[in-house]
Amino acid sequence: MRPPRRTLALAVLALVAVAAVAGCGDDEEADACAADAAVLEVPHVIPTEPAVGAVVGETFTVRGCSRTFESSIQWRLSEPAGAELARGFAMGGGVDGSAAFEFTVFAPVTEPTLAQLRVFEADVSEGRGSPPPQAVIPLLLSP
Numbered sequence: 001m002r003p004p005r006r007t008l009a010l011a012v013l014a015l016v017a018v019a020a021v022a023g024c025g026d027d028e029e030a031d032a033c034a035a036d037a038a039v040l041e042v043p044h045v046i047p048t049e050p051a052v053g054a055v056v057g058e059t060f061t062v063r064g065c066s067r068t069f070e071s072s073i074q075w076r077l078s079e080p081a082g083a084e085l086a087r088g089f090a091m092g093g094g095v096d097g098s099a100a101f102e103f104t105v106f107a108p109v110t111e112p113t114l115a116q117l118r119v120f121e122a123d124v125s126e127g128r129g130s131p132p133p134q135a136v137i138p139l140l141l142s143p
Contacts, residue, residue, distance in 0.1 A: 049064065065094075078116060112143070
C-alpha cells in the first residue's frame with residue numbers, strides 16, 4: 001500500500017527543512033536560515049546547538065531554527081527515567097517561515113548526569129491536528 005501523497009509531501013518538506021536550516025547559529029547564519037527556508041510551510045523545531053551527546057555545564061545555550069505558533073518554543077530537561085531537571089519557554093524562531101531561536105538552560109547538578117533536552121511547540125490544537133514538532137537531544141550535564 002502506497003502512503004498518501006500528502007504524507008509523502010510532508011516527509012519531503014521535513015527533509016528540506018533539515019537541509020535548509022542545518023547550521024543556523026550565529027546572526028549571519030540565522031539570516032541565511034530564514035532566507036533559505038522561507039518556502040517551508042510546515043511547523044518545525046530544529047536545535048543545532050548543543051550537539052547530540054555533547055557534554056555541557058550547568059548553564060548552557062541552546063540555538064536552532066524553528067517555525068512555531070506565535071514563535072513560542074517550550075523546553076524540558078529531564079533524566080532518562082523522566083525526573084525533570086529544568087523547564088521553560090522561549091520566544092524566538094519564526095511564524096511565517098523559519099528563523100533562529102536561542103535560550104539559556106540552567107540545571108545545577110552535583111555529579112555528571114545523563115539528561116535529555118526536549119525542545120518542542122506546545123500543542124495548541126489539543127490533539128485535534130497534526131502532532132506538534134519536537135526534537136530530543138541526549139546530553140551529559142557536568143557540574
